[in-house]
Amino acid sequence: MSKDDAPELLLVFLPLSEPKEVIDSIRQQFPTIEVAFVEIPPGTVEITDDVIPSDLLQRATIMTTAFGVIPHPDQTPQLKYLHSFSAGVDHLINHPIFRDTNIRMSTSSGIHGPPIAEWVVMNWLVYSRMYTKILEAKNQQRWLTFKEVRQWEVDDHVGQTVGILGYGSIGRQVARAASGLGMRVLVYTAQPRLTPESKRDTGFIIPGTGDPDGLIPEAWYSGRDKASLHNFLAQGLDHLVVSLPLNTGTTKLIGKEELDVLSAHCNSTSRKPFLTNISRGKVIDQDALLSALQSGALGGAALDVTDPEPLPVGHPLWEQPNVHIGSHMSAFGKRYWERSLEILRLNLTRIHEGKELINEYHR
Missing domain, CATH: 3.40.50.720 (NAD(P)-binding Rossmann-like Domain)
Known part of the structure; x- marks a missing residue:
């Protein structure tokens, strides 16, 4: 993905087990990108070392976020691209990573x-x-x-x-x-x-x-x-x-x-x-x-x-x-995560080709 010599690390974390099929497809298509998956506890509201190892956060260049669970910029100094599992970003606009950085962002609009x-x-x-x-x-x-x-x-x-x-x-x-x-x-x-x-x-x-x-x-x-x-x-x-x-x-x-x-x-x-x-x-x-x-x-x-x-x-x-x-559950389904990660997969290709991201959010 990057033109640097630094290795790329994609960090995916969700409050559920790994959607293995789509994660494996990303690994196969992008063999130079290390892909790490972390299952975080349901109800997590803050990223701490006992939730995600600090080593992964420090090395992550690409990351996903779900339900507004997002690290502080100080925890992710190498981060270049953030993909949200949500359709919108209204829940992120006051977060420092949104407000104080130029990290590229994309949403999952289109899967819902x-x-x-x-x-x-x-x-x-x-x-x-x-x-x-x-x-x-x-x-x-x-x-x-x-x-x-x-x-x-x-x-x-x-x-x-x-x-x-x-x-x-x-x-x-x-x-x-x-x-x-x-x-x-x-x-x-x-x-x-x-x-x-x-x-x-x-x-x-x-x-x-x-x-x-x-x-x-x-x-x-x-x-x-x-x-x-x-x-x-x-x-x-x-x-x-x-x-x-x-x-x-x-x-x-x-x-x-x-x-x-x-x-x-x-x-x-x-x-x-x-x-x-x-x-x-x-x-x-x-x-x-x-x-x-x-x-x-x-x-x-x-x-x-x-x-x-x-x-x-x-x-x-x-x-x-x-x-x-409906308890804000209308979008849920067993194919939700794989569809969102499909957008991420397509965007990894677009970044390599120097194109605008699908669903790219412009601040």
């Missing part, structure tokens, strides 16, 4: 679409097909009657409209899944996407997923002002999926006003909109969300994320019958 989109659709179907009632009857060993089911207003998604707020890799896979259900897809981004080039996904794409050319949306809305956002929310949405990064511009972006607009313009005459948040809890004013759920302005919500996390015992959201809470 398939599992999160499945989580989104799962929650839609649990809600629309009244699955909790079906499960309750099954646990009671009770065969449901037609009269009971008829009263539930069970529905499918054909012809329903979903608005996707944020159209990165996750939003694009949600759009792909929604399109497969026969839904209309509308999207909203901060910047207008008026050309074919601007609509393309330029990040990491798992083959056969997402919307690489941005062709799925029936309409594409944009803006950074309240009026533009309200115009999007007034398009008769049956579902709103929030898939935005957290920053100063998106904190509490969805509040009482926005939820009122969404509710007032819902397509359905019998059911209010269903909101799904797969971004960060702070993107939504949680008090306003709770009020909308309690008043019936929203039909229901699927919240993979909350504010704070974990959601405290006794919080009113736990008691809402029309709310599904």
Whole structure:
């Protein structure tokens, strides 16, 4: 990787056993890079010598990080490149290695679409097909009657409209899944996407997923002002999926006003909109969300994320019958780590070739 004479050391640490297949593929493709794997204890919040030997930290030139567990720059004097197992870096921006160094960084954006989109659709179907009632009857060993089911207003998604707020890799896979259900897809981004080039996904794409050319949306809305956002929310949405990064511009972006607009313009005459948040809890004013759920302005919500996390015992959201809470687990799956390490593997080649990294984060 380097043009120096110093040997390269890739240090991978995770709170689980080694994903051997992909680690071995990196070793085989880059025989001049020493690869060290360390299984750290679950719940680790600080890198100390008893977690990772200081010798490895001192020699590491390439490193991965997960769940915000990251060493201090003084511990890693040779570090040149840091790869994050997360899609974003909002949890790292105040860390000295982010703030006080020029170490190159890449993220795992692009790998989260398939599992999160499945989580989104799962929650839609649990809600629309009244699955909790079906499960309750099954646990009671009770065969449901037609009269009971008829009263539930069970529905499918054909012809329903979903608005996707944020159209990165996750939003694009949600759009792909929604399109497969026969839904209309509308999207909203901060910047207008008026050309074919601007609509393309330029990040990491798992083959056969997402919307690489941005062709799925029936309409594409944009803006950074309240009026533009309200115009999007007034398009008769049956579902709103929030898939935005957290920053100063998106904190509490969805509040009482926005939820009122969404509710007032819902397509359905019998059911209010269903909101799904797969971004960060702070993107939504949680008090306003709770009020909308309690008043019936929203039909229901699927919240993979909350504010704070974990959601405290006794919080009113736990008691809402029309709310599904996912404990920030929607992206997890057994192929998560190998997909993230595939980005790292590709980037090692790109560094050798003098190219920009896939998912490179520019400070």
